Amino acid sequence: MGESGGDVREQREEISLLSEELMQLSVKGLKVVPDEKPTLICTIWTGKLYNPESFKAQMRSVWKTKKKFEIQLAGHNLYLIMFESEEDLELIMEGRPWLFRKSLILFDRLTHSVKRSKICLNSSPVWLKIGPCLPEFDKKDLLHAIGVTFGGVIRSEISGEWCRLKINLNVQKPLRRGIFVSSDNRNQWWISFKYEKLPLFCFGCGRLGHGLRNVVS
Structure with missing residues (x-):
């Protein structure tokens, strides 16, 4: 009977180990699959640790949608929003940029299944305030020229001598503080950028997602 009990314990251990191995293999092979409902995929541009439940709770309190929405964790710092x-x-996409604890939330529309390794979330629309604009420049032409440099x-x-410009900001690049412009290829003027709803960024390197004290020299 002792040998029989030992055999049973060994079988249980083998079964337990096999279950764990199958779970690991299953996780590695998963893709992010969109729901039948309109779906967004999003991530938070931060290196700080946070509780995913606190993110879900804040978004539910901030987003004033007409109908309910569901947020599911799809991976490390990766969410599906149905x-x-x-x-x-469209209301949530139009309201960008959205912040969570001073960090930028990056979104994209998910229309087909995709491997996690192929997911690329690295940009968000933001507003720039430009001005006061000099009378030497046509404001529409100036805004177009500046916008081209952002893609x-x-x-x-346009409101008086001040202008606002919504561009798609690449979060992997340093923030630009402004740009030199010229009307006659000789005289140059510096036009500064003021970013609205600016997320956490580093004054040292100009990059989003961390503060100066987090920079390693």
Whole structure:
């Protein structure tokens, strides 16, 4: 009977180990698959640790959607957000940039299954305030020229001598403080950028996602 009991224990251990191995193999092979509902995939541009439940709770309190939405953890610092309506999804995308604890949330529309290794979330629309603009420049032309250096203009607004420009900001690049412009290829003027709803960034290197004290020399 003792030998029989030993055999049973060994079988249980083998079964337990096999279950763990199967789980690990299953996890490695998973793809991020969109829901039938309108779905966003998002991540938080930060190196700090945080509680995913606190992120979910804050978004539920901040986003004023007409219908309910669901947030699911899809991996480390990776979430799927499923909406009941396309209108609510568009509302959240239009309201960008969104912040969580002073860190930028990056979004993209998920329309087909994709491997986690292929997911690339590295940009977000942000507003720049530019001005006061000198009378030497046509404001529309100036906004277009500045927008081109960011990859294009999403939206622009002109109010007196001040202008606002919505561009797609690459979070992997340092923040630009401004740009030199010229009207006659001789005289140059410096135009500074003021970023609205600016997330946590480093004054030392200009990069998003960390403060100066987090920089390692």
